[in-house]
Amino acid sequence: MKTVAYNSPFVPPEWIAAHGMQPDWMRLRAAGDRSPTGMGRGVCPFAGETILAVVSGLQATAVVVTTVCDQMRRAAELIERDGQLPVFLMNVPSTWQTTAADELYVAELERLGRFFVQLGGEAPSNDKLARVMLGYDRARGALRAARAGLSARRFAEAVAGLRGGGTPASETAVGPPPAAGVPLALIGGPLPERHRGLLDLVERSGGRVVLDGTEGGERTMPLPFDREAAADDPLGELARAYFAGIPDVSRRPNDAFYQWLADQLEARQVRGILLRRYVWCDLWHAELHRLRQVSPVPVLDLDVDHEDNGSLARTAGRLEAFLEMLR
């Protein structure tokens, strides 16, 4: 089966799967000092790693990235120039309060569908799309229901598994019970597979991530589908669940993110927030100060740069001090 690699939660894996292709939530390797494209200072480590992963020979039929952030929008160009794979840059509007923005997102999904067909995929019938969507929806529902019984790492793996290419959700949705600890929220940019050790570190330090608000975590899971709407207009329902359902700091305005966070902090009795952001990520960095002002609980800023990418040594001490303060 042909594989489509992607790294944005605004790309619905159902849409890829419905075209008869395998969605693959991209796994990344450390870029370190490597810079195959001659990029200068200021590149977001995540964008850099994405470029490196693709140009180094990512095993996939094609790559889909989105315009959600400026660096990734531009990374798409380097991936296309220096890599061997077809690249699709999906335009995800920043604005969301107009019908036109909704329509643009739908139009981009349609354009993405044509891209899949060109790659050998098959345009799905409405019935097939609805069937695939409801299958994913059931799996997500089951995972949400199981969340409280899973360790943060297991839950993160299961969410990634649902997006495709990782450990199957059925295998990760069981595991050791979650450790007791200070309930924390982890929010911010993407937490790639090889960085999930952070979740273990939190538990070893006496905390527990009860809310995964990273890009790719549960914050960016779509809304549950309306079964009736999925049957009548599956593409429209798919777009609604993703485009209207993902609260992100990149949206303009981004109030929905803060509303989501406030609701979840209260519902899960969170006592502290870890904001994990990549250096040079303006979108998250700009929110740090505001978050500290509005958050009812303390916020710990964890910035990730090229040098300590993947290393938890620097984080460990700060995390322990943060948790000591919360106990």
Next chain:
Amino acid sequence: MNEAPRRITLDEWDRRHAELWAAGLREPDYGGPLRRHVDDGDLRLLSLEMDNSAAALRLWNFLLTEEERLHRARDEGKKIVGTMKDLGTVPVMAYSLPDVVAFYPDGAWWIPCVMQRSAGLLEIADSLGLDDSFCPVRAMVGAYVNEAHFPIPELTTCSVGATCDDVSALAQRLEALGFPILWWEMPHRRRPDAEEAAVQLSGGFRAPESQIAWVQSELQRVRDALEEHTGQRLTDELLAAGIERANRVRRRLAELRRLAFTADACPMPALEMLIAEMLAIHFCSDQHETIRVLEDLLEEVENRVRSGVGVLAPQAVRVFWVNPVADLRVMNLLEDAGGRICGTEYLFCHALDPIPEDLPPMEALARMALADPMAGPSADRAERICAEARRFGAEAVVISHIPGASHCAIEAAVIGQMVRTRLALPVLEIEVPPITDSMEPTLRTRLEALIETVTERRKR
């Protein structure tokens, strides 16, 4: 009072201004000696060398009195519109209405340079968590918060989507601080699919018709907001007249650039040309005066070209410059090193192109907005840079990074490679913070090395 064209210091301008006055110079109401701007805090003038013409004097005075003009407009009951990020489109719409003044709050990014950080805007940004990992445009947040520079606009618009993350993130913070913003979407300009109806845009770019229609619908939201905030109808007739006025600015600027970049002897320094180009995007808060300022400058340049005189050595190396500099002094440095500007892409080349006057005005504006070099692939921008560099006979390209800007690191890799491959020209990448004094020796050395490289190539 004729004097050979040259760059002069502020001290020399004191004397020059007195001489010009004695010789009968009459200035507009914002005129006067440049020294008074230093007294008002524009300390960077002390480190700059400026062209010694009366036309340049008018240009500098026009630039440095914009804040006064905005406050006067407010006092006169005019509506003030802040237009963030789009660089050239919304101001054309705003200036189509009587008694409306538009300006770019993001233009505050030059305040830390011009006032040598004495205004404290970056410190305010720092205090809000917006440190120097952001582009110097973070000064805009300080200017909104302390209200010591421009009046807070009745309406602020901001284009988002295919724009830099810095302005988007900073504008979001402004909104959270209580400054409402009308967000409008600029989609990433993509290349049309094979079977897709497409439109040729200025600058040689192409875009799908569907994207033009989409941008037009977004601009219609801006139009609606302008009507609501000003209580006036923005008719197609008014828009057409506004486009015609904007084109008058652009035509004069186009001729000014052609002469300045192609004359054997450089007739106008890089610094004044940079400022002149900036006038095209928002008219420095007075569209009619912008035209007069540019006409003066053009007349001066025409006279110098006719006389075969210039401000730099005739053998100055011809450099194409990419991105505006946060520190104006760097334009002096290039010329000190033996270079001259022959072509620019200061992020808003679309605002220099004529707006089509044979199309319905909103469609014409949508086409112009979508021709923004920052909205599309960097390769498109690089193509345009190559074409312009070739047209103006550039011998080298400088890519000037804006510190912290989300677009610079990756796009420079695309632009640099294309310039080297297509034109076989040397490319220098530098980073220019708002004040370069501490790194001036390094910058100077690197620019000199570039100039020497070209000089050696000439001998082959």
